[in-house]
Amino acid sequence: MNERNALAANATLHCLTGCAIGEILGLMIGTAIGLSTGATIALAVGLAFLFGYALSTVPLVQAGLGFFAALSVVFAADTLSIAVMEIVDNAVMAIIPGAMDAGLVNPIFWLGMMTALSAAFIAAFPVNRYLIDKGKGHALTHRYHAGHDHEGQNHAGHEQRDEQPQRPHDHAAAEHSSPEHSAHDDTAHNHQHGQHGHQH
Secondary structure (H helix, E strand, O other): OOHHHHHHHHHHHHHHHHHHHHHHHHHHHHHHOOOOHHHHHHHHHHHHHHHHHHHHHHHHHHOOOOHHHHHHHHHHHHHHHHHHHHHHHHHHHHHOOOOOOOOOOOHHHHHHHHHHHHHHHHHHHHHHHHHHHOOOOHHHHHHHHHHHHHHHHHHHHHHHHHOOOOOHHHHHHHHHOOHHHHHHHHHHHHHHHHHHHHHO
16 A cells, blocks of 8 residues: 555544544434434534544644634544545435434444444545545645654654764763863972972
8 A cells, every 4th residue: 555545544544533433423312302304314424524524633733733723724634534524424224224313232234334334434535535636625634744744753852962962972971171280280380390490
């Protein structure tokens, strides 16, 4: 797998994680409070977008980007991918008999959800690959992460250089040039000069 395919797969899996969390949470809430099927789907889709955006925004904020700036980058990067996922995911769930009406404890629901999410991944992967090829999508967020990592490496390099111990010859040179060493040399020189004069 080349670098762009790997980046597209990672971007698709990233979006899929947020979508899965939002969808399952939305279905659980909708079922618990007795919402209609349409209202439950709407809630699940809304939460899928919310969690999808959140999972992409938090790392950018941690990388030093402002919240609203990060949010604008994420909107541009993830909206199309999440939209494709949600369309395919809900379409597959609607096609599978009984999947939408099955309760959360029914195996049919989880089988349908896994099938729908797998189909959503397959559908969204070429979308993310296309956006990355155009320098859009997760290519935008990748630049910020790469820039943050580069800055961190430079900072670590500066710290290592600052913490390097003084080399022995530098320490010896410092001692040789110290005032105490100079005074000692002057005393020895004067003593030798006095002995020389005494001999004469």
